[in-house]
Amino acid sequence: MSTVAVLRLPLNVDLGGFVKLLQRMQVPHRVSEEAGEQVLWVPDAISDDVRTLYQRFPAGDPDQQLDIPQEQVPKRPGFVQQLRHSPLTAGVLLLSLIVGAVTMLGDNLQTMSWLTFLQFRVAGEYLYFTPLADSLAAGQWWRLVTPMLIHFGILHLAMNGMWYWELGRRIESRQGSINLLGLTLLFSLASNYAQYTFGGPGLFGGLSGVLYGLLGHCWIYQMLAPNPAYRLPRGVLVMMLVWLLLCLSGLVSMIGFGEIANAAHVGGLVVGCVTGLLGGLYGRRKRAS
Template identity: 65%
Template sequence: MSAVEAMRLPLSTDLAGFVGLLQRLNLPFRVSEEAGEQVLWVPDERFAEQVRELYRRYPEGDPQLVGRVEPGRRGGAFLQQVKASKATSAVLLVTFVVAALTLLGSNPDTLHWLTFQDFRLVGEDRVLFRPLADGLAAGQWWRLLTPMLIHFGWLHLAMNAMWYWELGRRIEYRQGGPMLLGLSLGFGLVSNVAQYLASGPSLFGGLSGVLYGLLGHCWIFQWLAPTPAYRLPKGVVGMMLIWLLVCLSGVIDLLGFGSIANGAHVGGLLAGCLSGLLGGLLARRRPA
């Protein structure tokens, strides 16, 4: 291949872990020794840029993408993943704290501070919502974002947390923690507003709108500017889109499994596709 020099390092540098990472990611490379240094070669400058970024973040190998963990060291490996995914872990920690404070959405005394609109209970089964404009006029702008942190039940929390851990780490690894936080807040805002416009005053919450945004971001970004971090397991995008269509059909509501925030899902997905489009196009414009 017509090789491009990606990195040049002293012979004393141990590249074993990093080389293992490149092998797991199926990145084409070779290492040679020249003038008393190790030189890592790749096919073109695009690969070289990815390799440099990988080495800057994880010179000893990426703990997120290690396929096998030695028995007895799984706990240590998980702590490494948490340390390497600080933004992802921080969002999940705040989500768990909110779940505890709201008793998974069952404690109205704390829940009403975080919902899109303030509310109060009238009797046993009637909810009276305060107009959104009144809340915003009172300076309660956080309500535009905080519904993303509310979850109703253990299953709701566990599923959303699992997918945020999977998708969030990929974006943090590829584009950094500030980008992940920015995307999460942006998708949260869009999905919350979309759900409000779709359903009117109602109790809704969860990270699922954000998750569809992260999915759309990875999907379109990977299509335009392929990167190992955004190479999702086969069938994931199709499965999530099929699930979205099933929810939109109303079948879930008819079966009595509860209301689905379809507006949040669609709004998040569209916002994610847009951010993935912009990010992918910018990545392609970088000099090759």
């Protein structure tokens, strides 16, 4: 779009009021200084209208006599509205809070034993785990996914909850509650089984394996079928991947963060990338059809 000079005025003329009026009206413009004059440039298509406007309001419109409709900026949904739009995300977080309270964030071993991947009994200072096959034979299939609700400490719960709220809402808004539920259960199963396979019998839990699954899903999906819901800030993606590498290096455990379920993180991320690949390819194909 070409621009033309509609006004050439001496430098001592105050053009500030008129410029503010153009800003209120959202008129594209710029002011330059040339040969001792200030020059107002506007698109050629509206140059005559701007000249007429200056003749009427050379000092602008400080009293706002002109009724200029303002562009409505969409309001960010309130917390209650976000809850209504993300019932599954909120439900998983509520369950995590309830389990955190009942298990006393890992201190109540008796209660926690009902939700761990492997059932166990306490004998003195030792834990004796029941083989997974025995638990599944007894119909305790929930153990494959319920470790995601167990957290060890308020910081563990707060960080995982914050990221699940951020990533879960994105997927729920784009793919619906049922798909988010399926992905959450799938990532929980994959990360729990990966941790059990590579880490052996032990106590582990938390939403972090699921979070890395959600991250991988959004990451790859966005690369193949871009959409605003899955557009993560690059810094977030880099930060979480760097954190994963630091955990794998053993540095995080060495500085006092406790044992990290690295296999769960990697397992969740790998499966999340696969679901993101499948979903992204389907989304791209759907757009093309």
